[in-house]
Amino acid sequence: MVLAVALIVLTVGSVIFHFWSPWWWTPIASNWGSIDNALLITFWITGVVYVAVLFFTAYCLYKFRYRADRRADYEPENTKLELWLSGLTALGVVALLTPGLIAWNEFVTVPENAVEMEVLGKQWAWSYRLPGKDGKLGTTKTKLVTDDNPFGINPKDPNGKDDILIEGENLHLPLGQPVKMLLRSTDVLHDFYVPEFRAKMDLVPGMVTYFWITPTRTGTFDVLCAELCGVNHYGMRSNVTVDDKAAYQKWLGKQKTFAALYPKAAAGEQLAAVRKDSKSKQSVQ
Amino acid sequence: MSNGVFDDVQVIPPAEVDDVELYHAHSFITKYVFSQDAKIIAIQYSATAITIGLVGLVLSWLMRLQLGFPDTFSFISPDQYYQFVTMHGMIMVIYLLTALFLGGFGNYLIPLMVGARDMVFPYLNMLSYWIYLLAVLILTASFFVPGGASGAGWTLYPPQAILPGTPGVEWGIILMLVSLVLFIIGFTMGGLNYVVTVLQARTRGMTLMRLPLTVWGIFVATILALLAFPALFVGGVMMLLDRVIGTSFFMPEIIQAGELLGTDSGSPLLFQHLFWFFGHPEVYIVALPAFGIVSDVISTHARKNIFGYRMMVWAIVGIGGLSFIVWAHHMYVSGMNPYFGFFFATTTLIIAVPTALKVYNWVLTLWKGNIHMTIPMLFCVAFILTFLNGGLTGLFLGNVVVAVPLSDTMFVVAHFHMVMGVAPILVIFAAIYHWFPKMSGRMLHEGWGQFHFWVTFLGSYLIYFPMHYLGFVGVPRRYYEIGETSFVPPSAATLNEFITIMVLIVGFAQVVFIINILVSIFKGKESGPNPWNATTLEWQTETTPPSHGNFGDELPVVYRWAYAYSVPGVDADFVPQNMHPDDVKGSGSADDPSGHH
Numbered sequence: 001m002v003l004a005v006a007l008i009v010l011t012v013g014s015v016i017f018h019f020w021s022p023w024w025w026t027p028i029a030s031n032w033g034s035i036d037n038a039l040l041i042t043f044w045i046t047g048v049v050y051v052a053v054l055f056f057t058a059y060c061l062y063k064f065r066y067r068a069d070r071r072a073d074y075e076p077e078n079t080k081l082e083l084w085l086s087g088l089t090a091l092g093v094v095a096l097l098t099p100g101l102i103a104w105n106e107f108v109t110v111p112e113n114a115v116e117m118e119v120l121g122k123q124w125a126w127s128y129r130l131p132g133k134d135g136k137l138g139t140t141k142t143k144l145v146t147d148d149n150p151f152g153i154n155p156k157d158p159n160g161k162d163d164i165l166i167e168g169e170n171l172h173l174p175l176g177q178p179v180k181m182l183l184r185s186t187d188v189l190h191d192f193y194v195p196e197f198r199a200k201m202d203l204v205p206g207m208v209t210y211f212w213i214t215p216t217r218t219g220t221f222d223v224l225c226a227e228l229c230g231v232n233h234y235g236m237r238s239n240v241t242v243d244d245k246a247a248y249q250k251w252l253g254k255q256k257t258f259a260a261l262y263p264k265a266a267a268g269e270q271l272a273a274v275r276k277d278s279k280s281k282q283s284v285q
Numbered sequence: 286m287s288n289g290v291f292d293d294v295q296v297i298p299p300a301e302v303d304d305v306e307l308y309h310a311h312s313f314i315t316k317y318v319f320s321q322d323a324k325i326i327a328i329q330y331s332a333t334a335i336t337i338g339l340v341g342l343v344l345s346w347l348m349r350l351q352l353g354f355p356d357t358f359s360f361i362s363p364d365q366y367y368q369f370v371t372m373h374g375m376i377m378v379i380y381l382l383t384a385l386f387l388g389g390f391g392n393y394l395i396p397l398m399v400g401a402r403d404m405v406f407p408y409l410n411m412l413s414y415w416i417y418l419l420a421v422l423i424l425t426a427s428f429f430v431p432g433g434a435s436g437a438g439w440t441l442y443p444p445q446a447i448l449p450g451t452p453g454v455e456w457g458i459i460l461m462l463v464s465l466v467l468f469i470i471g472f473t474m475g476g477l478n479y480v481v482t483v484l485q486a487r488t489r490g491m492t493l494m495r496l497p498l499t500v501w502g503i504f505v506a507t508i509l510a511l512l513a514f515p516a517l518f519v520g521g522v523m524m525l526l527d528r529v530i531g532t533s534f535f536m537p538e539i540i541q542a543g544e545l546l547g548t549d550s551g552s553p554l555l556f557q558h559l560f561w562f563f564g565h566p567e568v569y570i571v572a573l574p575a576f577g578i579v580s581d582v583i584s585t586h587a588r589k590n591i592f593g594y595r596m597m598v599w600a601i602v603g604i605g606g607l608s609f610i611v612w613a614h615h616m617y618v619s620g621m622n623p624y625f626g627f628f629f630a631t632t633t634l635i636i637a638v639p640t641a642l643k644v645y646n647w648v649l650t651l652w653k654g655n656i657h658m659t660i661p662m663l664f665c666v667a668f669i670l671t672f673l674n675g676g677l678t679g680l681f682l683g684n685v686v687v688a689v690p691l692s693d694t695m696f697v698v699a700h701f702h703m704v705m706g707v708a709p710i711l712v713i714f715a716a717i718y719h720w721f722p723k724m725s726g727r728m729l730h731e732g733w734g735q736f737h738f739w740v741t742f743l744g745s746y747l748i749y750f751p752m753h754y755l756g757f758v759g760v761p762r763r764y765y766e767i768g769e770t771s772f773v774p775p776s777a778a779t780l781n782e783f784i785t786i787m788v789l790i791v792g793f794a795q796v797v798f799i800i801n802i803l804v805s806i807f808k809g810k811e812s813g814p815n816p817w818n819a820t821t822l823e824w825q826t827e828t829t830p831p832s833h834g835n836f837g838d839e840l841p842v843v844y845r846w847a848y849a850y851s852v853p854g855v856d857a858d859f860v861p862q863n864m865h866p867d868d869v870k871g872s873g874s875a876d877d878p879s880g881h882h
């Protein structure tokens with residue numbers, strides 16, 4: 001009896017909380033409205049099931065509470081009912097999966113006109129690399145990373161010299177332009193996470209991962225790390241600013257290239273030194 | 286027409302093998318310390334698991350103090366916070382829940398419920414416990430070694446887990462991995478026992494389809510564990526090699542703090558696949574025994590047969606099988622090939638069907654029952670609510686695209702605590718209140734039980750339900766503090782304070798529970814052999830608590846399924862599994878087909 005009331009109160013309370021609490025997702029700033037939609041559909045379907053099952057449970061608890069003069073029913077099974085319930089559940093699953101997988105198909109299909117940009121994660125800071133005038137990012141190698149070549153850009157690759165490097169500053173993105181974010185780490189796992197963009201992905205040392213977005217709203221947003229990367233994981237922050245085209249071009253014009261920032265490394269002078277260095281440090285710690 | 290599953294049988298085939306000769310302990314040491322009696326081993330397992338679980342609980346208080354009141358407790362540094370997170374997670378999942386459900390309940394209930402005198406390999410069973418204890422001690426020692434415990438998160442993802450920058454890289458991670466490897470060795474010894482005992486040592490008449498669902502749950506969970514733990518074992522050994530002798534199984538080329546480490550071409554993702562190939566079935570290793578126990582407790586206290594027994598068995602088996610092909614739903618944003626998402630989202634959501642069916646059948650068992658609101662029943666209903674809640678949020682996290690914004694946020698923390706923290710723990714409580722009388726001959730105190738139930742149930746819901754919404758806001762998990770952001774409103778800090786206060790209140794209720802146990806062992810009301818009027822064999826033993834060998838001179842013979850409650854035409858509202866059909870009193874007999882199917 002008390003428990004039946006408690007179930008009703010918890011269920012109704014949860015629904016009220018859902019609609020009236022001040023905590024909800026951040027206004028979206030990317031093309032991933034389809035993710036928000038799939039989320040809302042999931043909310044409705046699961047919410048209805050939750051309320052229905054709990055109300056029914058509360059009803060049973062009340063209606064069939066112990067009475068000395070009553071006896072429980074005896075019904076080992078009811079295959080028809082069980083098949084019906086399974087069928088309905090399967091329908092619900094299809095209703096969830098369909099919008100989900102349609103959106104996922106979009107998620108894994110990078111548009112042709114997406115421009116590539118690179119996010120580089122290191123314990124515990126974010127840096128960014130944009131292609132120069134040639135529109136191409138130069139190739140990189142973790143082995144080549146030094147203080148003079150923090151991205152490990154291959155100096156022999158002509159595409160790399162004009163790459164624009166952004167260290168310790170905001171990343172800027174042009175409004176309405178699809179971007180493929182290439183993610184790279186030189187030490188441990190990280191995760192490039194901007195709540196307003198919805199999309200996120202891990203950075204994995206030894207490989208290049210990616211996701212794509214189209215920014216749809218100007219503003220400055222937090223970049224956080226969403227994959228445990230050591231003791232300062234929670235402090236690994238940066239910002240990303242979405243600009244309209246003109247402001248973006250203006251910002252871009254002020255940024256420096258690899259060749260301008262690290263002329264020696266870009267000319268290939270550090271290469272030999274690094275190689276020697278790596279030989280002498282074979283052990284892990 | 287008689288139905289082999291649900292109706293009584295008159296004739297039981299003769300035994301194919303003779304009764305076993307048991308090892309008889311002569312000294313106190315062999316009887317109670319190095320015991321080979323599954324019931325003593327069960328109590329040893331349970332006591333150890335609960336003790337280390339209390340450590341995990343205290344760690345959660347410390348974490349919550351930090352999250353609720355950042356910048357207040359100078360004694361919690363980021364290093365320590367991450368060590369707490371890691372040790373708390375690992376302790377709760379492996380050393381508490383797995384050990385308690387399988388080593389504790391498995392050992393106690395399997396032989397009794399299947400009508401066996403003991404596990405089939407008692408000596409191995411004893412070794413299993415002592416190796417488990419050693420694993421627990423090594424894990425605990427890692428708090429005290431130089432550098433302290435590992436702070437790599439319970440998932441221990443390399444490269445971070447074995448590199449500087451993560452606490453415990455000196456010794457903590459080594460002890461953690463050694464402890465896990467030992468745990469798996471110990472578990473395998475116990476696990477083989479549980480499986481073989483169920484298959485081999487059932488008493489006459491106890492067909493597989495007459496097993497109580499508790500046994501089915503533990504049985505299938507053990508099979509999962511025997512198949513899943515090797516993946517963790519291999520991952521753990523490889524990581525030990527990476528850490529100790531500098532191999533590169535999981536280590537690609539790495540530059541850390543300006544230094545090239547000399548590691549080469551290993552794959553961090555490989556570890557994640559190994560970990561979750563174990564880690565997802567692990568969820569069900571904990572959940573399936575809970576499913577089984579809930580089914581039996583609900584049925585007993587509602588005085589009604591479990592609804593859809595056969596479907597419940599197939600659901601357990603089906604869920605167990607499917608749980609091996611969903612692991613990468615933990616890796617949607619790991620950087621693995623994104624096309625995997627289609628497959629793993631589909632398999633994951635398919636599991637929802639048998640799982641939902643189980644929930645329906647529990648509720649349908651209540652339908653037209655005669656429900657006694659005992660403490661075990663209260664906990665079972667609370668389980669249904671929290672499990673349903675956690676199962677439904679699982680549909681968010683399983684549906685790949687929906688999972689992307691939520692992964693690694695507090696939504697995940699809320700989800701898994703609801704579904705594999707709170708829900709199984711509620712079942713553990715239900716089980717303890719239900720079986721304590723058999724283990725001790727005494728009842729737990731009802732009033733304290735009520736207090737314990739209400740505070741735990743309502744408190745846990747108030748902790749975890751709102752926490753999902755912090756995840757929607759975008760608050761990441763494993764954050765020592767969220768600090769300044771542009772998107773987390775100040776009200777979230779108030780919510781965090783509220784959650785922390787609820788955590789402390791719920792924690793206090795557990796103290797009451799422990800006191801209740803300790804006092805009731807000596808002072809509780811005497812329960813008699815079968816206080817709940819239950820049908821299963823453990824309640825029909827000659828002595829309570831059952832003596833060495835479980836049953837008297839003769840093993841029980843089973844004539845019917847475990848759910849003969851309120852059978853039409855029978856006077857009593859329950860018929861024990863081993864009561865001879867001729868002894869069943871009533872206007873009709875239990876296999877009278879009138880009125881059902």
Ligand code: HEM
Pocket residue numbers: 342345346348349352370371373374375377378382437438439440698701702705706707710762763764788791
């Ligand atoms: C009321 C009791 C509990 C409280 C207050 C609690 C609290 C917490 C907190 C605060 C965290 C850290 C969240 C974060 O910052 O990411 C955490 C993590 C975790 N908890 Fe619990 N917890 C409780 C019980 C349990 C139980 C019973 C389990 C068993 C499944 C469990 C499993 C975990 C796991 C696996 C993690 C993740 C650790 C990691 O991120 O590496 N917890 N818990």
Ligand SMILES: [Cu+2]
Pocket residue numbers: 189190191225226227228229230232233234236
């Ligand atoms: Cu991080």
Ligand SMILES: [Cu+2]
Pocket residue numbers: 564565566568611612614615
């Ligand atoms: Cu999983």
